Amino acid sequence: MKRSIPELQGSEQPLVMVTAYDYPGGKHAQAADVDVILVGDSLGNVVLGYDSTAPVTLGDMIHHARAVRRGAPDTFMVVDLPFGTYHTGTQDAMRNAVKVIQETGADAVKMEGATTEILQVVDTLTRNGIPVMGHVGLMPQTATAQGGLRVQGKDDDTARRTLEGAVALERAGAFAVVLEAIPARLARLISERLAVPTIGIGAGVNCDGQVLVTHDLLGMYEGEDKKIAKRYAEIGKLSREAIAAYAAEVRARQFPAKENSFVMKDDVLDKLY
Numbered sequence: 001m002k003r004s005i006p007e008l009q010g011s012e013q014p015l016v017m018v019t020a021y022d023y024p025g026g027k028h029a030q031a032a033d034v035d036v037i038l039v040g041d042s043l044g045n046v047v048l049g050y051d052s053t054a055p056v057t058l059g060d061m062i063h064h065a066r067a068v069r070r071g072a073p074d075t076f077m078v079v080d081l082p083f084g085t086y087h088t089g090t091q092d093a094m095r096n097a098v099k100v101i102q103e104t105g106a107d108a109v110k111m112e113g114a115t116t117e118i119l120q121v122v123d124t125l126t127r128n129g130i131p132v133m134g135h136v137g138l139m140p141q142t143a144t145a146q147g148g149l150r151v152q153g154k155d156d157d158t159a160r161r162t163l164e165g166a167v168a169l170e171r172a173g174a175f176a177v178v179l180e181a182i183p184a185r186l187a188r189l190i191s192e193r194l195a196v197p198t199i200g201i202g203a204g205v206n207c208d209g210q211v212l213v214t215h216d217l218l219g220m221y222e223g224e225d226k227k228i229a230k231r232y233a234e235i236g237k238l239s240r241e242a243i244a245a246y247a248a249e250v251r252a253r254q255f256p257a258k259e260n261s262f263v264m265k266d267d268v269l270d271k272l273y
């Protein structure tokens with residue numbers, strides 16, 4: 001049963017969010033009864049093989065989110081607006097967010113940052129009925145400007161900016177805020193200050209929810225941040241072993257076996273001979 005925003009905001013238990021990028025990913029996440037599915041632009045790294053999220057396009061996000069929605073019609077689904085699709089003005093952001101909502105069936109969009117321009121976008125979208133999830137701390141889309149993929153909020157300046165950014169996102173109308181790669185004590189302070197839920201990744205246990213990239217938790221992506229992610233399965237290893245076993249059986253003419261083959265009557269075959 002799909003959770004509503006008030007249900008997500010009022011949850012007594014920590015919220016569970018995972019990423020999904022395709023039909024089976026959506027189906028498994030929904031069957032596992034997560035609260036929120038995020039079609040993250042981590043798509044770029046874990047599915048499309050880029051070394052950052054910057055090349056991911058709006059078309060990529062829509063294509064994948066539609067498949068996720070087919071697998072998970074009854075789960076609250078958030079879709080990342082990718083880099084460049086909300087940075088060129090409020091009108092462009094509005095047009096792109098409407099396209100995502102209309103073409104994917106998403107319940108909300110997510111965007112990174114809390115600059116004056118982005119707060120303006122959040123304000124406009126939410127006033128026009130598009131729920132927005134914010135994202136502060138480490139922001140992969142603009143990581144180069146943050147000095148690389150590194151923990152934020154350890155020093156006075158980035159700690160203050162992260163706290164103020166989260167508070168400003170709530171004021172602008174965000175219904176929840178992702179806190180990525182910040183010290184646990186800062187995440188706790190932010191979570192205490194905000195009325196809307198915080199959803200942490202590499203932000204300690206005192207957030208109102210947690211998110212992980214599914215390919216990281218399933219062991220399907222070699223490049224995960226080992227500090228942030230925990231592997232709950234070794235699907236990558238299992239996949240390699242299964243494909244190697246299939247290859248060995250093909251080469252040994254053991255597959256397909258009799259039970260995998262179709263039969264035909266002798267007289268039909270005889271006529272062909």
Ligand code: KIV
Nearest residue numbers: 019040041042178211
């Ligand atoms: O793109 C993504 O998967 C994300 C999560 C890491 C929060 O933004």
